[in-house]
Amino acid sequence: MSLSKIVSSVQNISEAISSVLKIDVTVVDDCLNRIAGTGRYKQCIGESVSKNSVFSFALCKGESFIIENPGQHAVCLKCEALKTCSERAEVCCPIKVGNRAIGAIGLIAFEEEQRNAIINDKDNLIEFLNRMADLISSKLLEQENTDKIELLVKNLETVIDSVDKGIISVDHDGRVSRYNKKALQLFHIDEEEILNMNIKDFIENINLNNLMGHNKVVKNRQFTYKQNHHQFRGVFDSNPIKIDDKPFGMVFTFSNISEVLNTVNKITTGAIVTGFDSIIGESHCLKDVKTEAEKASNSTSTVLIQGESGTGKELFARAIHFHSDRCCKPFIPINCAAIPEQLLESELFGYEEGAFTGARRGGKAGKFELANKGTIFLDEIGDLPLHLQAKLLRVVQENVIEKVGGKDYIPIDVRIIAATHKDLETKAFEGEFRQDLFYRLNVIPVNIPSLRERKEDIVILVQYLLNKCNKKLGKNIKEISPCALDILKNYQWPGNVRELENSIEYAVNMCRGNEIQVIDLPNRLKNICKSFKETEFEGITSIKDLEKREIEKALKHFGNTKQAITNAAESLGIGRATLYRKIKEYNINQ
Numbered sequence: 001m002s003l004s005k006i007v008s009s010v011q012n013i014s015e016a017i018s019s020v021l022k023i024d025v026t027v028v029d030d031c032l033n034r035i036a037g038t039g040r041y042k043q044c045i046g047e048s049v050s051k052n053s054v055f056s057f058a059l060c061k062g063e064s065f066i067i068e069n070p071g072q073h074a075v076c077l078k079c080e081a082l083k084t085c086s087e088r089a090e091v092c093c094p095i096k097v098g099n100r101a102i103g104a105i106g107l108i109a110f111e112e113e114q115r116n117a118i119i120n121d122k123d124n125l126i127e128f129l130n131r132m133a134d135l136i137s138s139k140l141l142e143q144e145n146t147d148k149i150e151l152l153v154k155n156l157e158t159v160i161d162s163v164d165k166g167i168i169s170v171d172h173d174g175r176v177s178r179y180n181k182k183a184l185q186l187f188h189i190d191e192e193e194i195l196n197m198n199i200k201d202f203i204e205n206i207n208l209n210n211l212m213g214h215n216k217v218v219k220n221r222q223f224t225y226k227q228n229h230h231q232f233r234g235v236f237d238s239n240p241i242k243i244d245d246k247p248f249g250m251v252f253t254f255s256n257i258s259e260v261l262n263t264v265n266k267i268t269t270g271a272i273v274t275g276f277d278s279i280i281g282e283s284h285c286l287k288d289v290k291t292e293a294e295k296a297s298n299s300t301s302t303v304l305i306q307g308e309s310g311t312g313k314e315l316f317a318r319a320i321h322f323h324s325d326r327c328c329k330p331f332i333p334i335n336c337a338a339i340p341e342q343l344l345e346s347e348l349f350g351y352e353e354g355a356f357t358g359a360r361r362g363g364k365a366g367k368f369e370l371a372n373k374g375t376i377f378l379d380e381i382g383d384l385p386l387h388l389q390a391k392l393l394r395v396v397q398e399n400v401i402e403k404v405g406g407k408d409y410i411p412i413d414v415r416i417i418a419a420t421h422k423d424l425e426t427k428a429f430e431g432e433f434r435q436d437l438f439y440r441l442n443v444i445p446v447n448i449p450s451l452r453e454r455k456e457d458i459v460i461l462v463q464y465l466l467n468k469c470n471k472k473l474g475k476n477i478k479e480i481s482p483c484a485l486d487i488l489k490n491y492q493w494p495g496n497v498r499e500l501e502n503s504i505e506y507a508v509n510m511c512r513g514n515e516i517q518v519i520d521l522p523n524r525l526k527n528i529c530k531s532f533k534e535t536e537f538e539g540i541t542s543i544k545d546l547e548k549r550e551i552e553k554a555l556k557h558f559g560n561t562k563q564a565i566t567n568a569a570e571s572l573g574i575g576r577a578t579l580y581r582k583i584k585e586y587n588i589n590q
């Protein structure tokens, strides 16, 4: 606590005293620095006074006193200025805060007339000077309080400015009284503008009287802001400001819904970044698909990925997203077959508050909203019910979504990647899937080959999956025996890479040495191997049986339409007529 904080007030007080009493006044702080002075002391402001002066005595003792005969008073005898001192009389009072002296004020007479004035009225003067000392100390306390309040306000301003939500407080008429920087950014307005605004300019239908009258706290209420050529959908909370239970205004906190959703996405899906280098395989057919998919990532057109289960459709979808310029935005996968039909619509498109019994307050954002500016991956699209296909078509064509129970269409910017293991074209042809939607989705088709069609990838995949499982299970199995590898190469892999991955994980768990043996493989693979060996020893199959088996295989593959018979005949290397004859001859059921 230092008088140096209020030097100009102390100087003003000193001058006021001096002009009334016609006697010079000076004030020192607790370090004996002169901080104020009138008359001949004015030019000495800023200098220190002698350590053994009357001021130091007043500070030490904490008492006021009068020197009627300078040079003879006990205090003067130690003073360094004893010989040069021209003072004729002095009254000195400590300036105290509580019991602590923080300075001293002195009235000094240099003329006989002034000395007489002091001596003749010394009691009153001491009383008066003490009052002035109190005035100075209360000024200092006031300044200290103002400083504390300023610091508190600065602290609070820094706190509210560092909150990542727009904060606006309003008075009981809704007029803006305070705000933070985020509020200016959120609503695209400047400091002058905001102070002339009312809460109704931000939330159109707000009923402030109702909120304040009932002391209501509101949480997560949605609103749409449309002003100054700026538009966004947001959520707000509001809290009444009360003093002695009387409402004085409200504090509102605002967020932009897409910013909230982005944060949710970063936390929930940010970790699984996939590149094309995570798609393992050197076969020509896989390399071709990878090249096509890489090209697709540079576009925003819809992609339809087709392939059997476990071939890596989601892996491809992720790689396309993370290779695109949307890579920093959300990637939201949803499996249309895994969610009950009644829930799927609200999962995809979200719902408004009160849309149905049990709907959450404030409504809920759907996957499309979560994916805004990013990519949505609609897995098992073939299982999307017809009525939702119509809704999806609107999204694809018009880039808007309609929430369950909502009145407005909400603009959306989402890239769609759909996937299916079904033959969607045939489904569309047979009326089970909307043809218009099929064509809209199939703008860039990506067809992933099954593992059977690229058996040359098995060796490299096994090595990759061995490393992956070693890491996962804390093992160090480096090899697979030639016999075990042979079995893997000859198996048909109906579950594709996922089945291969599971088989390797099983084998790594079973393996006791550092090389996977046949015995470590899952039973279904070992059994195939057994029956393979048994048929080898059973003898030789007749040409007729072989021929019958191959024809059956071709028919199963191509079907029995006219075109299919032609294709089957072609693949068998015989004419259509011959094929019909042989079907009859071997009594094959079509």
Ligand SMILES: Nc1ncnc2c1ncn2[C@@H]1O[C@H](COP(=O)(O)OP(=O)(O)OP(=O)(O)O)[C@@H](O)[C@H]1O
Binding pocket: 278, 279, 280, 281, 307, 308, 309, 310, 311, 312, 313, 314, 315, 316, 379, 421, 497, 498, 501
């Ligand atoms: N080429 C590949 N390289 C490495 N891992 C792969 C490859 N293909 C698939 N996988 C792995 O196989 C598993 C299944 O892949 P994914 O889920 O992408 O297949 P899917 O075709 O989407 O399956 P479903 O149709 O059943 O949903 C995943 O663990 C994936 O990492």
